[in-house]
Amino acid sequence: MAQIKILFGSQSGNAQNLANVISESLTNAGFDSPVLDMGAIDPENIHDMDYVMIVTSTYGDGEPPDNASEWMSYLKFNEELNLSHLKYAVLSLGDSYYPHFCQCGKDFDEYLSKHGGHSLVQRLDCDLYFEEQYPEWLSGLIDVLKNKLQE
Numbered sequence: 134m135a136q137i138k139i140l141f142g143s144q145s146g147n148a149q150n151l152a153n154v155i156s157e158s159l160t161n162a163g164f165d166s167p168v169l170d171m172g173a174i175d176p177e178n179i180h181d182m183d184y185v186m187i188v189t190s191t192y193g194d195g196e197p198p199d200n201a202s203e204w205m206s207y208l209k210f211n212e213e214l215n216l217s218h219l220k221y222a223v224l225s226l227g228d229s230y231y232p233h234f235c236q237c238g239k240d241f242d243e244y245l246s247k248h249g250g251h252s253l254v255q256r257l258d259c260d261l262y263f264e265e266q267y268p269e270w271l272s273g274l275i276d277v278l279k280n281k282l283q284e
């Protein structure tokens with residue numbers, strides 16, 4: 134079964150819960166989609182991952198949640214990385230009250246792309262009403278994955 138790994142960065146549980154809900158939808162669509170805590174996985178493992186979805190919130194002043202900070206540093210400060218094997222999608226959670234809205238998701242998208250990763254769909258930046266915002270995006274992503282992985 135085709136696999137897409139869901140990596141979450143979350144401080145107070147929203148992104149973690151959403152990652153689990155998305156995993157259920159992907160499983161129903163026929164994909165193996167394990168949910169992984171970024172804080173529990175060494176970022177070097179990204180070299181063994183083909184399809185990845187990052188679901189992350191933003192904290193502080195546009196910073197990653199604590200459990201995503203090591204991944205962010207790895208992608209930001211390793212100039213030599215080659216991620217041309219990687220297909221990825223980013224879903225960011227944030228709050229437009231803050232000046233650096235969804236900055237963590239924007240940064241992940243920027244660094245993954247800078248290192249040669251291929252974006253499967255345009256990143257989705259969600260506000261506090263993310264439960265209304267993500268389903269349409271997810272259904273577009275599932276269509277793309279079906280085309281790529283279930284040919």
Ligand SMILES: Cc1cc2nc3c(=O)[nH]c(=O)nc-3n(C[C@H](O)[C@H](O)[C@H](O)COP(=O)(O)O)c2cc1C
Binds near residue numbers: 149190193195232236
């Ligand atoms: C102290 C604090 C700082 C935050 N800073 C930002 C921010 O800079 N940018 C943003 O878009 N959202 C910010 N948020 C909003 C969170 O990203 C948002 O509530 C998200 O849904 C939390 O998801 P989580 O529970 O997975 O961590 C902040 C929230 C808190 C409580």
